[in-house]
Amino acid sequence: MIRNAALLTDLYELTMMQGYHHYGMHRQAVFDMFFRRQPFGGGFSVFAGLDDLVETLETIRFTSAEIDYLADQGLFKDDFLEYLASFRFTGELWSVPEGTLVFPQEPLLRVHTSILEAQLIESLLLNTINYQTLVATKTARIYCASEGAAIAEFGLRRAQGADGAMSASRAAYVGGAAATSNTLAGMRYGIPVTGTMAHSWVMAFDSELEAFRRYAELYPAKTILLIDTYDTLGCGVENAITVGKELQAQGHSMGVRLDSGDIQYLSKQVRARLDAAGLQDAKIAVSNELDEQIISQLVAADSPIDMYGVGTQLVTGGSDSSLTGVYKLSAKESPDGTFVPTMKVSDNPEKSTNPGIKQVWRFYGEEDYPIADLVACNREEIAGDREYVLYHPSGDFRHTRLSRYERVEPLLQLQMSGGRRVQPSPPLAEIRSKVLSNLDALDETYKRLINPHIYKVSISRLLRQRKQEYLRRYLADANDAE
DSSP: OOSSOTTOSOHHHHHHHHHHHHTTOOOEEEEEEEESSOGGGOSOEEOOOHHHHHHHHHHOOOOHHHHHHHHHTTOOOHHHHHHHHTOOOOOEEEEOOTTOEEOTTSOSEEEEEEHHHHHHTHHHHHHHHHHHHHHHHHHHHHHHHHTSOEEEEOOGGGSSHHHHHHHHHHHHHHTTOSEESOHHHHHHHOOOBOOOOOHHHHHHSSSHHHHHHHHHHHOTTSOEEEOOSSOIIIIIHHHHHHHHHHHHHTTOOOEEEEOSSOHHHHHHHHHHHHHHTTOTTOEEEEOSSOOHHHHHHHHHTTOOOSEEEEOHHHHSOTTOOSOOEEEEEEEEEOTTSOEEEOOOOOSSGGGSOOOSOEEEEEEEOGGGOEEEEEEEETTOOOOSSSOEEEEOTTOSSOEEEEOOOSEEEEOOEEEEETTEEOSOOOOHHHHHHHHHHHHHHSOGGGGOSSSOOOOOEEEOHHHHHHHHHHHHHHHHHHHHHO
């Protein structure tokens, strides 16, 4: 959660708000948040950050110091500053549940409130959801590549500031990490914490063996020895075996960590040496700039690794540093109180939005695996007993028919009403379990690291008609203007 978040917004949100306020434009509006392409060239994303967003929206306030700061900018009138002084978020928030697997071009959140409120929270909403969804998705890809091995998030020292580190630890756990090295995140979010030792611990003692023994004396039940400070396959593994046998005699098992060199070769050599010494229970952990591609190769080579510590590539996004999430006006209140659909029109069809208030429906096949999502007008009746024509989101001629499915469910659920939470805050461990269950149910073709299958997101016949009608009106108005 971001505290004192009222000014965590782009300046133009505030200047637009003042414009709406000045011209009496306090009518209701509906905004959608969605993203345009999958990060990392993947086949799925993990929706994350919702609970943090809801908690922040419930408590967003402008302090007197913030009002004074805005007054000093010379942009804002007194009546608008008075409005901000009493500001509260009073709207509705609809969203897919946190931990849901999501796909491009479908609404993930829907905000119903005055256009002033909706405008203020845009930057905050996108910052929270884009980053946590990116990190949760990266973690889920790493989890899938590891084939269920333990993933530890080690990214604190490489994250983008303290706030980024906290968000990353939370999102990584949602996405499938088993633990974090970030102690504050462990306390705040209830995430299991883990850690081993640094090379400095080994070098601080007169010998490697003494360093290992002293650590084992302090933490006999949680001993993982870093064996690559001097010579991994020489003194490193031999000293670890010595301490491992001493722990074994006390009824404990230990682990070793590799942080450099050829991880595939070293892990196999170390495993053989440990097993030969009777330490079959000893675990092997590895780290050093790992990502899903490297881990996939290690798994394919049958490398005997029990835990992967992943830092930089996880918390920064690696090859993809941001989610392409956007927030667009989709409907506005007319003078008679009805809602008029709005649409962003672009020469690039992929960047044209879908007008109106919408719901997302997910169709499931046998064994309850998802097979397609349908973006429909909010009041459309989608039943589970008929054939549907699914149109390409661009609204063109491409379409397919869906008749073989087991069930269908709406994804967008009411999360806030009147600015207050209406759904209980789920434990983070529960969200994580849901993600892992959803990943298990997702067809393997969508989880490929290279050239994954593209999950079908379509629009309904009625939404396609409304989109085409809007485009015809837009073109007619544009021609009249000429």
